[in-house]
Amino acid sequence: MCTAGSAPSRLSMTNLSSGVPTVAEAIVKTRTGAGGVEIRDVTTPPPGPGQVRVEVAAAGICGTDLHILDGEWPTTPPVVMGHELSGTVVDCGPGVSTDWLGAGVVAEVLITDGTCGYCLRGQRNMCPNRRAIGRQADGAFTRFVVVPEVNLHRVPEGLDLVEAALAEPLACVLGALMDRPVVAPGDRILITGPGTIGLLAAQVARMAGGQVTVLGTAKDRYRLAVAEQLGFATLGLTAQVEPSDVEERYDVVIECAGAAAAINLGLAACAKSGTLVQLGIFGKSVQTDMDQFCLKNIAFVTSFAAAPRTLERALVLLSSGQIAADPIITNVSALRDWPEVFAHSRGGDGLKYMFDPRL
Incomplete structure (x- = not known):
């Protein structure tokens, strides 16, 4: 695995005042259609009831992100892109246990209503009212992202946060092959x-x-x-x-x-x-x-997206070494390098390219 620059470990946590918005650069889809992707400063609000704020450690480029760049996948711009994420919980909204603070986490992509038949059966990925992080809700190609507590999954001790960011694509595979x-x-x-x-x-x-x-x-x-x-x-x-x-x-x-x-x-x-x-x-x-x-x-x-059970299983397989992650992760880069990184991701001269927004 090649890494551009050095980044804080998972044990270091940004000092962040609870309830205060943050401003950071982000990769934003600014309009519908092809193109319309640029670096902008965005404000991340404090977490609301039932939400947490995560400091992103790694966010992978998915083929879906390339389709979004090309205008081939629906979005609600302006929206921060990126949905394959890992990071550390740095702020908890009302009603969320502070036990999450400092925890390494990954997050399910879909924000759902939690009340439909699919959600109640554990098939949140089939919720008819779902919104996707990185498409209809601000995503992980920025320093901080706010997600519902229910979307969180703890990263097992000993699993590197960069490798943990592969849990979401692995969970999609598991949904098709193992469910x-x-x-x-x-x-x-x-x-x-x-x-x-x-x-x-x-x-x-x-x-x-x-x-x-x-x-x-x-x-x-x-x-x-x-x-x-x-x-x-x-x-x-x-x-x-x-x-x-x-x-x-x-x-x-x-x-x-x-x-x-x-x-x-x-x-x-x-x-x-x-x-x-x-x-x-x-x-x-x-x-x-x-x-x-x-x-x-x-x-x-x-299969479509990651369900809670498949994401948990993905974390187990990665942390146990049954799935080799390191050969698949080609490079971890700064957000400002996004045009070059997207081009490499599309070109086939590597595998998984990721951003570390802290760089």
Whole structure:
């Protein structure tokens, strides 16, 4: 893991007067449509009833953030971007236990009503009145963020806060692969897209007993090298893979690229009575031959955002070392470097890029 500069440890906590707003620079989506992203000074209000203020230690760039930059994902601007976060609780609003003060935490992305049937069943990610941190509510690409107490999950002792910021994307993977078990021991698994989600999914599938191959393209040289470092077979580095090259060879295909070509190749690669899991976000409509799901009896599985139970499980897997985080985290940078960092994140010459707003 490469880190730009040095940052305070998780044990150091900003001296912050309770109930006082803070002003800090932030990466803000200023308008709808493509572009409209810039650094601005923003005021973070003190936490209200049932809320806490978190000093952000690490905030990862997700593919969703690139879709927001391109105007392909709905937002309510102006809004501070960023939803994959870890940090330290520095202020508690009315009704919140001060036991949270100084705690290392991650946060669920979605702010929900807490009263609908989905919320009451623990499926807060399906709440019809949800708002997303970093899209409809100010997010983590700034020094401080206010989130509901109910969204918090404590980071286990010994887990670095930078690595803990991977809990949210890992929880999304777990929701698709483990909530309703998809992989059986001995299954042949194809991962399309060797990015962060792809390499987390590869590790989860291997934990379940799958024999995993990771597919990329020539531009994914760095990412495929990391996949091999993690012990996975790879395809696509030296020659473009055509559907006929992989036809019906895999019991489970996990699509993580968010590209039409990848899902169409995945359909070809999936064996009869197999399973296709969609984890990549397209950001727009795509065309695929839906008849193939019927003709080949392929089950289609997906998942949206992190649920409370999957986020807790993600933290356990990261803290126990069952999921390797360090090879996936490429760089931690200052907010002011965002144009270059976003370009690298899009370009495929790394994996997870993060910001530390304290730098």
